[in-house]
Amino acid sequence: MILRSAPASPFGRKVKMAAHIVGVIDRIKIVNADTLNAEDDLRQQNPLGKIPTLILDNGKVLYDSRVIVEYIDHLGGGGRLIPAHGDDRYDVLVMQSLADGLMDAAILQIYEMRFRAEDRREPKWIAHQAGKVDRGLAALEAHPPHLSPVSHIGTVSLACALGYLDFRFEGAWRKNHPRLVAWLDDFAARVPSFALTAPH
């Protein structure tokens, strides 16, 4: 299998961690993609031109990260990353949605810098996205997720979201979220693939 991703992508990191945890990382060849380069064949593989995108050995293409993670969980026998049913399943999936939403809101702030000259940046838009991050972090700080079991896709996604805030926003979130900092430290100590997939 070929995974189109990029070293800085938090959604790509989620998929890589999932593959480590389930034990299928050795079956995946990672090929970097440049989502802003129209010549990159990513856009033939996934018309949305987004990463991560997974190309199976039979040529089928899977995206986005949630679908890939589900497939990876399936390769590992199922139920390791996403509980097969019951309340736990929805708790984990909502945690993933919250973390994905944090990542999306953080990425949109980065794109605001990357795509626009300073006079085309819109403080209202940046504040709207930053508000999502702030409220999400506040909710998580009030109730940090349990770490038992430690590495389902909810906690993995959250760790990737926080890692992205560290990487792109100089860890400013750490100042006001001590319980979440402790949570991430604990998670990182228990899940080696978090360090192995750090953005660069």
Place this chain on the structure above:
Amino acid sequence: MILRSAPASPFGRKVKMAAHIVGVIDRIKIVNADTLNAEDDLRQQNPLGKIPTLILDNGKVLYDSRVIVEYIDHLGGGGRLIPAHGDDRYDVLVMQSLADGLMDAAILQIYEMRFRAEDRREPKWIAHQAGKVDRGLAALEAHPPHLSPVSHIGTVSLACALGYLDFRFEGAWRKNHPRLVAWLDDFAARVPSFALTAPH
């Protein structure tokens, strides 16, 4: 259950259609939400402040649309909207991802107008999002999805995406995608909830 949504939201429409198809729409009270109003209690229900958000009778909150759709499918016994396993499951989930990506790229273009004065709009960003829509539509025009079975979450999501392009972009996509127009006509004729949930 309470569904926070808005009449124009394509992701909300997807959830409403799912509830119609599975036969649980009567158990859902729809309460409009204004994602741009900080006073709307949506932001207490879902820290991301996004719609659709579903509040269960026991107080649990589910988001985003994919998680809600999965729960609705579960309420209906499972396997109606999302095949339980096998290749079909991934085909349907990828189709949903593609349609969700079309909606996201279309919504970002609308937000560009809504959040910014004209001199803060960035043609490169608009073109980047429009490119996703164009390539997605081209891929679908080349291979319109089968309609047997007709209303799984892949086809439902695609219909919502095309409906949103009709609603917000005056159906400009129709000119160059005759097979996809025929596909949507066929889908709409067979799935009454499409008309019942039309944006306004």
